Amino acid sequence: MSAARVPVLGEARRLVVKIGSALVADGASGRVRTAWLDAMAGDIAGLRVRGIEVIAVSSGAIALARRTLGFRGGSRGRLRLEESQAAAAVGQIRLAQAWSEALSAHRLVAAQLLLTLGDTEDRRRYLNARATLATLIKAGAVPVINENDSVATSEIRIGDNDRLAARVAAMMGADQLVLLTDIDGLYTADPRKVGEAAHVPVVPAITPAIVAMAGGAMAGGAIAGEAASGVGGMRTKLAAARIATGAGCAVAIARGTEPAPLRALEAGGPCTWFLAVPEGAQARKRWIAGGLAPLGALVVDAGAVKALRAGGSLLPAGVRAVIGEFGRGDPVVVRGPDGEDFAKGLSAYGAEDARRIAGHRSAEIADILGWRGRDEMVHRDDLALVGALAGASGAGGKVPE
Numbered sequence: 001m002s003a004a005r006v007p008v009l010g011e012a013r014r015l016v017v018k019i020g021s022a023l024v025a026d027g028a029s030g031r032v033r034t035a036w037l038d039a040m041a042g043d044i045a046g047l048r049v050r051g052i053e054v055i056a057v058s059s060g061a062i063a064l065a066r067r068t069l070g071f072r073g074g075s076r077g078r079l080r081l082e083e084s085q086a087a088a089a090v091g092q093i094r095l096a097q098a099w100s101e102a103l104s105a106h107r108l109v110a111a112q113l114l115l116t117l118g119d120t121e122d123r124r125r126y127l128n129a130r131a132t133l134a135t136l137i138k139a140g141a142v143p144v145i146n147e148n149d150s151v152a153t154s155e156i157r158i159g160d161n162d163r164l165a166a167r168v169a170a171m172m173g174a175d176q177l178v179l180l181t182d183i184d185g186l187y188t189a190d191p192r193k194v195g196e197a198a199h200v201p202v203v204p205a206i207t208p209a210i211v212a213m214a215g216g217a218m219a220g221g222a223i224a225g226e227a228a229s230g231v232g233g234m235r236t237k238l239a240a241a242r243i244a245t246g247a248g249c250a251v252a253i254a255r256g257t258e259p260a261p262l263r264a265l266e267a268g269g270p271c272t273w274f275l276a277v278p279e280g281a282q283a284r285k286r287w288i289a290g291g292l293a294p295l296g297a298l299v300v301d302a303g304a305v306k307a308l309r310a311g312g313s314l315l316p317a318g319v320r321a322v323i324g325e326f327g328r329g330d331p332v333v334v335r336g337p338d339g340e341d342f343a344k345g346l347s348a349y350g351a352e353d354a355r356r357i358a359g360h361r362s363a364e365i366a367d368i369l370g371w372r373g374r375d376e377m378v379h380r381d382d383l384a385l386v387g388a389l390a391g392a393s394g395a396g397g398k399v400p401e
């Protein structure tokens with residue numbers, strides 16, 4: 001066992017909470033569980049008062065509308081893919097409205113985001129989704145995210161909201177992810193079948209033995225195979241935990257069925273904590289530093305070198321020249337006046353636009369390009385100092401001269 005300290009809920013700076021369908025929607029009636037949702041909004045408000053940023057990932061769209069559309073489903077209540085997608089189109093309106101009402105009762109503003117796999121994977125869209133979320137959080141809103149089920153085809157589907165929540169947590173650099181479900185964590189075997197199954201309070205690393213504990217019980221799949229409520233089982237929760245812990249985010253699996261489950265967790269209620277992989281938060285930077293072949297170079301002045309070495313972002317003002325052809329979100333090296341490629345990052349501008357705004361103040365960007373882009377050419381979250389991080393995964397490609 002590792003000596004790493006077990007996290008405490010609420011120590012986070014940024015927390016993602018995933019809420020399963022069965023918590024939001026009453027399975028029998030297909031109605032919103034308003035009292036539960038109100039208490040959840042209260043939990044979120046309580047965290048927010050203490051300065052903790054909260055992002056909700058909420059399922060429930062399909063469960064809230066399948067009855068309205070008269071979809072009964074086949075064996076074990078499963079809907080056909082197109083039925084799930086149609087139900088999501090109706091239910092998402094209800095879900096968003098329910099969240100909006102619940103949060104506004106606590107003086108919070110709900111913001112709906114419907115994402116697909118590409119929004120968390122494709123670099124350009126990733127930067128976009130992240131910037132929108134960051135702006136919402138900064139403005140005090142509570143993002144409520146779901147997968148864009150109605151339009152997502154299998155290639156662009158994440159498939160279950162456990163994984164979606166993990167990707168959001170990784171994308172937003174959250175330090176804690178809470179997966180609320182109908183069981184208080186991981187057991188050594190399926191407790192409904194095996195009497196002596198023991199609760200596992202802490203998982204320092206997701207080993208094959210841990211994966212075996214999750215068994216095949218309620219294994220998740222695409223929404224085509226969705227039963228009356230959510231799709232995620234323990235296996236998808238482990239898959240989610242792997243994604244998030246690998247990105248430096250601790251994950252709790254906890255029971256959410258009783259009202260105010262986050263408060264219960266803070267009070268020491270039972271759950272399973274998956275510890276963040278040490279250095280996990282650096283994984284993305286390592287990926288940027290070593291895993292991506294740069295398509296161009298931004299030559300910067302001495303002031304920018306200093307700012308970047310001190311952990312800052314690269315502003316257009318510090319860029320002297322732009323080498324190569326690359327698109328928005330593509331990897332580039334950052335080259336000092338001495339010709340040393342000392343950093344790598346994802347450019348918020350394509351080469352053509354980057355050339356036009358190089359050397360200019362961020363306030364001038366809108367006038368030059370005719371649209372208001374990001375203030376930074378490379379945001380510090382998308383930037384890795386090569387000296388500090390390279391080595392582990394190689395130099396990653398040849399840089400245009």
Ligand code: GLU
Nearest residue numbers: 059060061062160161230
């Ligand atoms: N996105 C689906 C919904 O809102 C649920 C997916 C899941 O529960 O993992 O109904």
